[in-house]
Amino acid sequence: MSEQHESAPETVNLEDLSEELQQVIKYEQVPVEMHGMLVSVHEVSEASVREAWDELPASAQNVLDNFEQFHALVSLSQSYAGVDFLSQYQDAKIEDLDDKQAEDYKAQLLDQVLFNCVKDLCKQLKKARLKPPMKKEFRDIFAK
Template sequence: MSENQTEETIEISLDQASPELLKVIEFEEVPQEMLQMLLSVHEVAEAAVRESWDDMPASAQKVLDNFEQFHALVSLSQSYAGVDFMSEFENVQLPDDLSDEEKEERRSVMLDQVLHNCVKDITKQLKVARRKPGLKREFNEIFKK
């Protein structure tokens, strides 16, 4: 059996999603076709997102109620950025002398940077929201009933 035949597709259901992620999905009206990617990103990125949350000033953390809200916002941002990156990467002309492995490595590094930038962007927005009540309200509105 080849490697591809032995790989299993792991489906993550909305039943497993945190209440905060469900609020983001509902508020942002995330399309059905994005849900699996969003849930997967949310699942795998938690440790890196937690590290960014822990490094953030307490005053910025207080813009939101908890880490899970931050994690949900970052996951949404990363999902959309990842989809955009993957579609754009198809048109990127890499040097012909790169092996398939080198091309894959380059794509992986570039995608990691895109995803890292999403975390930085949300962190920056929270820091700004400390001083801008309107922006703080926008963040909080997502998680209200």
């Protein structure tokens, strides 16, 4: 007899997360099913996100209170983009490539999608410096 195990979504205790990530989850009403993925993305992306943050002009950084807010927003964006990407390309067959090449190609595409999330948020912060309503939108997410 073989047992089948359905993989239940990992339960995430929001209280174990950074305050900024909690605020993003609550404000954006992130579905519980995505919490595990969001936390994973948040954990693995810190170094590259920090690099992007450090390259932003101080005036763009000042739209938010700190790096942790930026990191939480990037993690959310990357999680949704990752889900969209995987749902579109999971079973896609790429002609003229063997399985390994196809997986490598999909990994490259996913990396580019995730990189574009960081790049897009950086652009939004730069725009928000000059647009008070946009700046307010960012700040509202983290209002206590």
